[in-house]
Amino acid sequence: MLNKGTITIAGKSENPLTVNRLGYGTMRLTGEGIYGEHPNRPEALQILKRAVEAGVNFIDTADYYGExxxxxxxxxxxxxxxxxxxxxTKVGATRKPDKSWIPxxxxxxxxxxxxxxxRTLKIEQVSLVHFRVMPGVGDFEESMEAMFQMQQEGKILHVGVSNVxxxxxxxxxKMGxxxxxxxxxxxxxRNSMKSHYGDTNGGAEVLDICEANGIPLVPYFSLFMSMPKKDTRxxxxxxxYAISEVQANIAWLLHRSPWILPIPGTSALKHFEENLKAAEIELTKEDMDFLE
Structure with missing residues (x-):
């Protein structure tokens, strides 16, 4: 079903990770405001099991989802x-009881x-951890030094960055x-913006650096922020192609660059199945030129 090939994470390292090029983001498997329990726990578990059955072997999470x-x-x-x-997983943020996001x-x-x-995932090493930059607070280099230190200790296999x-x-x-x-x-x-989640940095601003260095770009909010805008193209x-606009968005990401690893998230099994089918859609060069 997942026919858009694979992508290799940390390809120049001694421990590269190769995954299929459609992942799953778990943020929506929570309650209202990305806080608390999913209203249908059995369906949430079913989505995760179905993802792995379908060949999805990259799952994105964070301990502050829920929490x-x-x-x-x-x-x-x-x-x-x-x-x-x-x-x-991601680190660098936490939640307050009022559901706000803080550094x-x-x-x-x-x-x-x-x-x-x-502890919560019951593992001895996290395969990949993104340091999530929160706006206005903290020393970026100090935080990155801490991440690379934990990598040296073996708690983290690979270090990534988020919202940079x-x-x-x-x-x-330059640091690691x-x-x-x-x-x-x-x-x-695609570009930087302000939202109720704080300042967000866009993928368009860093994609060329990622491509030049062989670093996969994992887009978040690829549907959440795009779909309300209802781009007519x-x-x-x-x-x-007689598909949904959500599927067209995912297909665009998969065709935009071989260094993009989409992780569309959803809280409904039906929508998850629809997202999977987006990996079967073939867009032409003319389609991509039109969408650009």
């Missing part, structure tokens, strides 16, 4: 984990988050091996 909700679901649905399954990015905070992920500017990405690459970048990116929303492509 800890998605990690506990992943453990319940998928443990013991298959040898080719890459569970990617949690001092070296001590980051270490606490890693230990929590190891062009300058931050270039700084991180950056495996992946997770920035906001979708057809209708996406609608025309969807009509042309």
């Amino acid at each position: 800890d909700v998605t990690n506990r679901l992943i453990y319940e649905a998928l443990y013991p984990y298959g040898g080719d399954l890459v569970i990617c 949690f990015n001092t070296p001590e905070n980051l270490r606490s988050s890693i230990e929590n992920n190891l 500017s062009r300058d931050q990405l270039e700084t991180a690459i 091996p950056v495996a992946t970048v997770e920035n906001m990116y979708g057809h209708a929303q 996406i609608a025309e492509i969807a009509k042309k």
Whole structure:
């Protein structure tokens, strides 16, 4: 079903990870406001099991989803984990009871988050961890030093960055091996913007750096931010192929660059199945020129 090939994470390292080029983001397997339990826990578990059955072997999570909700679901649905399954988590943020998002990015905070992920996922090493930059607070280089230190200790196999500017990405690459970048990116929303989640850095601003360095770009909010804008070009492509606009968005990401690893998320099994089918869609050069 997943016919868009594979992508290799940390290809120049001693421990590269090769995954199929359509992952799954678990953020929607939570309650309202990305907080608390999913309203249909059996369906949430079913989505995770179905993902692995379909060949999805890259799953994105964070201990501040819920909180800890998605990690506990992943453990319940998928443990013991298959040898080719890459569970990617994020650190650098936490939640308050009012559901707000706040920085949690001092070296001590980051270490606490890693230990929590190891505990809730029941693993001894996290395969891939993104340091999530929160706006306005914290020393980026100090945080990255802490991440690379935990990599040296063996708690983290590969280090990635999330929500980074062009300058931050270039700084991180100079400091150590950056495996992946997770920035906001979708057809209708590619550049930096302000949202209720805080300042967000777009994938368009860093994609060329990723491609030049062989670093996969993992787009978040690829559908959440793009779909409300209802880009008429996406609608025309969807009509042309008798597919949904969501599927057209995912297909565009898969065709945009071989270094993009989409992780569309959903809380409904029906929509998950529709997202999987987007990997079967073939867009022409003319389609891509039209969408650009």
